[in-house]
Amino acid sequence: MVTWSRVKSPWLIHMNTGSCNGCDIEILTALAPKLDAERYGVKLVGSPRHADIMICTGPVTDKMKIAVVKTYEQIPNPKFVVVVGSCGSSGGIYKNSYITLDGVDNVIPVDLYIPGCPPKPEAVFFGIAMLLEKLSSGKLPDLKGEIL
């Protein structure tokens, strides 16, 4: 029952961890009417305490590190982290910068990477669909940082 409800209404918390805003716009496009991820119950929520999936964009700047960890800790278990964009996956164009931490996985564990600069909304949608498909199998997916 819990799995069923989680698959039917995965709520997302979106966190900009230092992105240029390109990926954020693509995430919103995936939720907007053309692709309409909301028809699968996917919904953006304002509080991490209500969320199942954390979507991160950006390479994680020094200042954002504490915020990322605190937000992650506030999400109830089981929780999943999806990284959107090359920056969040590896640092992207900010790789080796003095002020970034070269990817979200250096701060919190990541389940799924959607690389691209920015990835198309279809790719974001596909990533979420893949996560839901694995969730619907009944047991919690062990994605081990799968790359789309």
Place this chain on the structure above:
Amino acid sequence: MKISNIKYDLPIDENVIISKRNLVSGEQIIVLKPKMIRKTIENWVKNNFSFHISSLYVIDEIDRFELFYYVIHRKSNLSFILAEVLDYNNPTTQTISDLSGTIFYEGEATEMFGINFEGNKVTEVFLPENWNKGFPMRKGWEKSKKGDKIE
């Protein structure tokens, strides 16, 4: 982890390598024979190697184009660069947008430099509609005169 370990995880056929050189940052540029990048990446995808293409950039060398794919090795988070040299008069190569998320990178290279990625349909996204003033990032491109209208 050294680059030799990356080679173990992301194998490149020695026969398709033209040259290798190191950047000051320690990253390696591996220049491949024409149209071999797709084959190499196809092989990586087929074998589930963990990598992604972080960025793609082009340099106009006046008599040729150099195309660079910035590859990130996921497990070690180290990077290296795959390169291909393209003929200036007919800069054509194969797309890899169906294998890894490079659809916009290739579209941008097409619009700015006129590089033709066979199979990539994203070719009219970055410049204004009905742009007919050539490829603005090429050396020698003349910007429009004052008062010119973009139709």
